[in-house]
Amino acid sequence: MGEPVLVVSDLRAYYRTSAFGIEREVRAVDDVSLTIEANEIYGLAGESSSGKTTLIKTIAAAIQPPLEVLGGSVVFNFRDRRVDMHGVDRQHLDAIRWKNLSYIMQGSMNVLNPVRRIRHAFVDFAFRHIGKPMPLFLAVVREHLERLHLAPEVLDAFPHQLSGGMRQRVTIALATVCRPDFIIADEPTTALDVVVQKSVLAMIHEIQRELGSSIIFVTHDMAVHANLTDRLGIMYAGRLVEEGRTADIFRAPRHPYTAHLIASLPRLGDSAPKKGLDGAPPNLAEPPSGCRFHPRCPRATERCAREAAPMASLAPGHRVACFYPEPERSA
Amino acid sequence: MPGYLVYLLTRLGQFALVVFIGINIAFIVTHATPIDPVEQSIAAATQFGSTSPEAIALMRQSLKELYGLEGDLAHQYAAFWSRILVGNFGPSLSAFPTPVSVLIGRALPWTVSLLVVSTVLTWVMGNLLGGLAGYFHRSRALRLAGILAMAFHPIPYYIVAFLLLIVFGHVWPILPISGGSSMNMTQEWSWAFVGSVVSHAILPVASLALVGLGGWFMGMRALVSNVVTEDYVTYAELGGVARRRILAAYVMRNALMPQVTGLAMSLGAIFNGAIITEQVFGYPGIGTLLVSAVHAGDYSLVLGITTVSIVAVSIAVLLIDLLYPLLDPRVRAR
Amino acid sequence: MWRTLRDLLRFNRQFAAGIVLLGIVAAFSCLSFFSPYPPNDSFVVPPDVPPSWAYPMGTTSRGQDLFWLLSFAIRNTLLFGMVVAILSRALALVIGLVAGYSGGLVDRALMSINDTFIVIPLFPILVLFYFVMRDHMSWGLLALMMACLGWAYDARLIRSVALSLRTREFTQTGIFSGMSTRQILVEEHLPYVLPILFSTTMNNINWSIGLEVTLSVLGFTDINTPTIGVLIYWANQHTALVAGIWWWLFFPVLLVVMTFIGLFLLAVSMNEHIDPRSRLGRS
Numbered sequence: 001m002g003e004p005v006l007v008v009s010d011l012r013a014y015y016r017t018s019a020f021g022i023e024r025e026v027r028a029v030d031d032v033s034l035t036i037e038a039n040e041i042y043g044l045a046g047e048s049s050s051g052k053t054t055l056i057k058t059i060a061a062a063i064q065p066p067l068e069v070l071g072g073s074v075v076f077n078f079r080d081r082r083v084d085m086h087g088v089d090r091q092h093l094d095a096i097r098w099k100n101l102s103y104i105m106q107g108s109m110n111v112l113n114p115v116r117r118i119r120h121a122f123v124d125f126a127f128r129h130i131g132k133p134m135p136l137f138l139a140v141v142r143e144h145l146e147r148l149h150l151a152p153e154v155l156d157a158f159p160h161q162l163s164g165g166m167r168q169r170v171t172i173a174l175a176t177v178c179r180p181d182f183i184i185a186d187e188p189t190t191a192l193d194v195v196v197q198k199s200v201l202a203m204i205h206e207i208q209r210e211l212g213s214s215i216i217f218v219t220h221d222m223a224v225h226a227n228l229t230d231r232l233g234i235m236y237a238g239r240l241v242e243e244g245r246t247a248d249i250f251r252a253p254r255h256p257y258t259a260h261l262i263a264s265l266p267r268l269g270d271s272a273p274k275k276g277l278d279g280a281p282p283n284l285a286e287p288p289s290g291c292r293f294h295p296r297c298p299r300a301t302e303r304c305a306r307e308a309a310p311m312a313s314l315a316p317g318h319r320v321a322c323f324y325p326e327p328e329r330s331a
Numbered sequence: 332m333p334g335y336l337v338y339l340l341t342r343l344g345q346f347a348l349v350v351f352i353g354i355n356i357a358f359i360v361t362h363a364t365p366i367d368p369v370e371q372s373i374a375a376a377t378q379f380g381s382t383s384p385e386a387i388a389l390m391r392q393s394l395k396e397l398y399g400l401e402g403d404l405a406h407q408y409a410a411f412w413s414r415i416l417v418g419n420f421g422p423s424l425s426a427f428p429t430p431v432s433v434l435i436g437r438a439l440p441w442t443v444s445l446l447v448v449s450t451v452l453t454w455v456m457g458n459l460l461g462g463l464a465g466y467f468h469r470s471r472a473l474r475l476a477g478i479l480a481m482a483f484h485p486i487p488y489y490i491v492a493f494l495l496l497i498v499f500g501h502v503w504p505i506l507p508i509s510g511g512s513s514m515n516m517t518q519e520w521s522w523a524f525v526g527s528v529v530s531h532a533i534l535p536v537a538s539l540a541l542v543g544l545g546g547w548f549m550g551m552r553a554l555v556s557n558v559v560t561e562d563y564v565t566y567a568e569l570g571g572v573a574r575r576r577i578l579a580a581y582v583m584r585n586a587l588m589p590q591v592t593g594l595a596m597s598l599g600a601i602f603n604g605a606i607i608t609e610q611v612f613g614y615p616g617i618g619t620l621l622v623s624a625v626h627a628g629d630y631s632l633v634l635g636i637t638t639v640s641i642v643a644v645s646i647a648v649l650l651i652d653l654l655y656p657l658l659d660p661r662v663r664a665r
Numbered sequence: 666m667w668r669t670l671r672d673l674l675r676f677n678r679q680f681a682a683g684i685v686l687l688g689i690v691a692a693f694s695c696l697s698f699f700s701p702y703p704p705n706d707s708f709v710v711p712p713d714v715p716p717s718w719a720y721p722m723g724t725t726s727r728g729q730d731l732f733w734l735l736s737f738a739i740r741n742t743l744l745f746g747m748v749v750a751i752l753s754r755a756l757a758l759v760i761g762l763v764a765g766y767s768g769g770l771v772d773r774a775l776m777s778i779n780d781t782f783i784v785i786p787l788f789p790i791l792v793l794f795y796f797v798m799r800d801h802m803s804w805g806l807l808a809l810m811m812a813c814l815g816w817a818y819d820a821r822l823i824r825s826v827a828l829s830l831r832t833r834e835f836t837q838t839g840i841f842s843g844m845s846t847r848q849i850l851v852e853e854h855l856p857y858v859l860p861i862l863f864s865t866t867m868n869n870i871n872w873s874i875g876l877e878v879t880l881s882v883l884g885f886t887d888i889n890t891p892t893i894g895v896l897i898y899w900a901n902q903h904t905a906l907v908a909g910i911w912w913w914l915f916f917p918v919l920l921v922v923m924t925f926i927g928l929f930l931l932a933v934s935m936n937e938h939i940d941p942r943s944r945l946g947r948s
Contacts, residue, residue: 062569097571105569110562113581115588115660124580125570158660349781356785356814360794485929486922487875489882493897494918501906549933596783596818603788607879621789622883625796633796637789644786 003077004035005182005214006059011072013058016065026284028054028067030238033311036214036231038181041205043229043246044218045261047281051238052218056184059216060103061085061093076101078181099129102175104168104204106187111171112159118170119155122177129178144177148203165196169203176207183208185217189224201228222265226250231317234258237282237292240311244318254314254325256297291322299324338662342652346645353641358411361634362404369394373424374628386428393421394630420635425627431635434620439639441511442616445532446605449539450594456540457547458590462583464548465555477548484545488604492538492611499534507531509613535608542604550593554586561585588659595651602644673938680938683930686923693920694740700733705891716912723912726903731916738891739920745808745877745892746870752812753869754862757820762850762858764820765827776824782817790814791876795885804890807880811873819865823858830854860939867932871925878921893921 010033015026028051036042046052057063059074074085078100083092105111112121122141123134130137142152154162154170162170168188175183185204189197205228208215217229225232225246233243234255242255253259260277279296282288288295294304303323311319314328373390414420420431457480464473483491500508512527558564559582567577606618613619617636624632656662673680702709708728716723722731764775794810795802830836830853839849874893880886881894888895900906900913 060569062565094571097569103566103569105562105566111566113563113567113585115584115658116580120580124567124572124576160661345777345780348777349784352778352781353785353790356790357793360790361797481929481933482926485871485925487879487925489875489879490918490922490925497906497914596780599784599786602786603876606786606788607883610883621792625792625883625885630796633793637793640786640789644784648784 002038005038005077006034006036006216007073007075007077008035008059009033009073009075011055011058011074012070013054013063013067014070015054015067024285027238027287028284029058030287031072032235032238032240033072034233034240034243036182036216038214039212040230041208041215041217041228043225043232044216044235045220045222045225045232046235047220049281049284050235051284052220052235053186054238055235056186056216056218059085060101060184076182098125098175098178098180100181102178102180102183104172104175104183104185104188106190112167114159116158117155118157118159118162121174122155125174126177141177145173148173148176148207165192165200168192168196168200172200172203172207176211176213179211180213183213183215185215187219188217190219190221197224204228222261234261237287238284239292239308239321241293241321242319243311244315248315248318252326252328254318254320254328255293255322256299256324256326257293259326299326334662335656338656339653342649345652346649349645349648350642353645354412354415354638357634357637357641358408362407389422389428390424394424415638420631420638423624423629423632425624425629425632431631434632435617435635435639438615438617438620439643441614442605442609442618443643445535445539445609445614445616446601448532449536449543449605450598450601452536453540453543454547454590454594457544458551458583458587460544461548461551462555462578462586465552465586466559466578466582468552468556477552480545480548482545483541484549486542487607488538488542489607489611491542492535492608495534495538495541496611506534508534511615531612531614535605535612535614538608538611539601539604543601546597547590547593551586551590554589555582558582558586588655591651591655591658595648595655598647598651599644602640606640669938673934677934677938679930680934683927683934686927687931690739690920690924690927691743693736694743695736697733697736697740700737702730702733705729705734705737705889713908713910722916723910725899725913726905726908726910727899731912734891735893735896735916735920738893738896738917739924741804741890742874742877742892742894742921743870743924745804746874748805748808749811749815749873750866750869752809753816753873754819754866756812756816757823757865758858758862760816761820761823762827762854765824766831766846766850766854768828768831772824772828776821779817779820779824782814783821785814787811787814788876788879791880792885795880802885803887804892807877807886808873811876815869815872819862819869822861822865826858826861827854830857860935864932864935864939867928867935871928871932874921874924893917 010031011029012027012031013029015024015028017024017026030051032051032055034042044052044055054067057067058069061074063069069086073087076083076085076096078096081096081100083096083100085093112118119138119141123137126141127134127137130140132140138155141155145152145154148169150169150173154166159167172188188204189200192200201224204215204217207213217225219225229246231244232246232249234241234249234257236257242249242253242258249258250262253262277296282292282295288305290306291297291300291304291308294300297304299322301324309321309323311321313319314325369391373387373394418432422428423431423434426434460473460476460480464470464477467473496508499506507527507530511531512524563585564577564581567581572581605616606621608614609616609618610622617640621633621636624636674684675681706729710720710724710728710730712724712726712728714720714724720730720732722735724730725734760775760779764772764779791807791810791814794807798806835853836849839853844852877886877892878894878897881888881892882897882901884898886892886895888898896917897914900910900917903910903913905911905913
């Protein structure tokens with residue numbers, strides 16, 4: 001394997017607000033490091049408000065006040081250039097957007113401008129990167145749509161004339177038309193019904209294999225991760241707590257939180273009642289001391305309340321942030 | 332396109348309802364009076380100068396019909412409507428025997444052009460500045476513009492017009508403060524006459540614009556600051572779409588749609604403002620005509636102007652409503 | 666409630682400025698109770714005296730002390746605005762809540778009527794009203810008439826809030842636990858509508874005072890009850906501007922502009938407080 005496409009190191013991003021004279025600091029992403037290789041689908045899992053969305057916003061350099069990056073770096077190694085996302089100006093960012101780095105967002109209902117035809121979206125996003133005169137550009141777009149089994153007639157439709165699933169497929173076509181190196185997919189299937197979800201996932205998988213792009217795929221839905229992703233990172237309260245090959249994590253989760261997530265998945269023929277986790281997710285404005293999971297952790301000791309365990313490799317390619325990881329189970 | 336058809340029928344129905352209710356209010360108001368309106372009007376109309384007895388008899392007859400005082404209430408109601416539907420308000424009492432419709436027809440173009448010019452100017456400027464202020468919300472110049480627009484906004488048309496009259500008529504007299512054009516000019520298509528009309532229109536337009544600007548400005552600024560958080564704007568920014576394109580085709584375009592509806596909704600209030608402004612500057616439109624009609628006790632003219640105002644504003648609202656689908660594809664095709 | 670007010674006063678400059686402006690106007694209007702002579706009587710003081718220690722705002726050509734006259738006039742003007750606001754609030758509240766809660770056909774019918782009242786040009790109708798009433802026109806009658814015509818815009822706002830409340834869980838809970846429609850509207854929905862009602866009150870007072878001033882200035886009201894508009898009317902009748910008696914116009918206009926801006930600032934800052942989304946834009 002060559003150089004990784006994305007290197008995130010020691011990233012810290014906080015929301016800082018001040019209203020009615022009260023300062024607040026929400027530590028949404030705290031000390032996260034991860035790398036993503038070429039041609040892989042990296043899954044990012046965790047419950048809502050675990051910092052997943054903030055992490056990818058920061059990776060995409062789509063940060064706006066009150067979100068601030070306080071430390072660390074996000075570096076992409078694209079085919080033709082290397083970009084430090086928080087060290088370059090907006091012109092450089094605009095130059096790589098959609099050409100090297102594209103997005104598939106949550107809420108397919110609303111990502112397309114409701115008053116313009118789909119064709120205009122393709123022109124606005126991709127025309128400048130394809131570098132062909134308009135008729136040829138549109139031919140490229142049509143060809144691309146056909147490859148994704150979409151009728152080219154959708155170009156003349158308004159977003160409200162398409163179904164939710166159709167809109168998400170159009171968005172995927174839009175995100176891949178420039179053959180980007182890296183695609184950020186933020187809960188792209190969450191709002192869709194199960195049948196449509198399946199076909200959209202198949203579509204993402206197919207186009208990824210064809211283009212050889214890397215994808216960071218964010219969802220709280222563990223079943224989707226099991227079916228789609230190559231590697232998986234688990235976030236809890238703004239920190240990455242476990243990372244490894246998807247198959248390994250599902251077979252033998254090592255962090256107590258991951259173990260809980262996986263144990264709570266329904267299995268065929270399993271009739272035992274699922275146990276919920278005690279307590280609520282921590283308030284990130286005042287996170288617990290030490291390991292942020294310790295107040296809810298069945299394995300926690302005094303040490304966990306004092307200091308946070310660093311990410312440590314337990315096996316090649318399998319990192320866990322826990323002093324007392326779950327024992328390795330054999331399948 | 333059934334979607335458009337449904338929309339069209341709804342708007343036409345609303346138009347009919349506005350005219351219907353408006354005219355009914357006028358009927359109720361004119362019939363709620365405890366005094367004998369006919370004799371009072373005649374007394375008011377004839378108190379200056381001598382009017383021939385025949386003319387007074389004619390007036391009395393026409394007034395009785397116009398007030399619909401003949402017969403029972405149902406009959407009166409029907410008579411009221413039939414007068415209005417054919418647009419026949421009889422002769423004016425103060426400018427006897429000129430028909431009311433002629434007087435209104437003479438004044439209406441002045442009011443319509445004053446309204447169209449000032450409304451279009453105000454709406455475009457307010458939305459443009461407000462939209463920019465919402466998008467570049469850190470700009471100091473735009474914030475200052477916002478404060479200025481907000482300062483004039485709550486003050487009624489009359490006061491602003493009056494202040495402009497004082498400033499540009501008495502303190503620093505550089506602009507004509509009365510009339511629609513210079514008195515001694517013939518109405519013709521010459522540079523001098525057009526120039527005179529334009530210079531006479533500056534202060535009325537300015538006072539309408541000063542009051543109106545703030546509302547559009549603040550409305551658009553609030554709309555834009557909501558639209559910029561919409562997913563399609565975020566997505567376009569993530570896509571590196573050119574900023575100008577985002578501002579024009581994504582942000583402004585979407586924020587503008589409620590402002591068009593808002594324009595239709597506020598035409599009535601803008602019309603009120605125009606009437607008052609005209610009166611302050613002696614502009615020869617409907618407003619000045621209305622006020623002088625009241626002072627002269629000219630009932631036919633007052634009722635005629637009220638009715639024409641209701642119908643004219645409703646037509647303007649209908650026109651905007653019918654143009655709206657051009658902007659919003661969701662109404663055009665469903 | 667009090668905490669909110671205190672926080673608004675401390676951190677929202679618009680709100681604080683609005684309160685200060687209105688406070689000055691209100692305090693001034695209260696002075697009218699201490700007037701040394703009946704405020705509307707004419708020729709109790711020498712006419713056309715410029716502002717001085719004896720007459721802080723000067724006197725009018727009709728021999729009235731402008732200071733005391735103005736305090737009485739602004740009191741009437743404020744009272745007028747409040748009466749119209751209270752009456753039209755009642756209409757707006759009932760129509761808005763019923764339309765929003767009922768939905769469907771009732772909602773559409775009420776909103777059609779509502780939009781009609783928004784669109785109809787009210788000024789000619791009010792002039793027509795004055796025209797047929799003439800000397801029978803009074804302050805209270807005008808207030809009643811304006812309340813009947815001025816509820817529509819705010820009814821629409823209240824209806825949109827009620828519409829969103831209807832789909833909330835507590836409404837369903839209320840229905841299932843057997844509360845009557847009236848109970849749900851009054852006990853469950855009213856508290857959510859009150860803040861909006863409050864900010865629309867400010868806008869409505871502004872609107873009605875503005876129209877009253879305009880009608881009075883033209884002489885289309887009861888010109889014997891002093892209000893700000895009536896004062897300006899008499900000043901114009903005596904061609905005060907040409908005669909150089911500027912104070913007769915300056916102080917009424919100053920006071921009424923202070924009132925408008927004060928009410929407007931309160932409405933804006935309260936809106937912001939109710940809907941914090943509009944605050945983000947100007948952080």
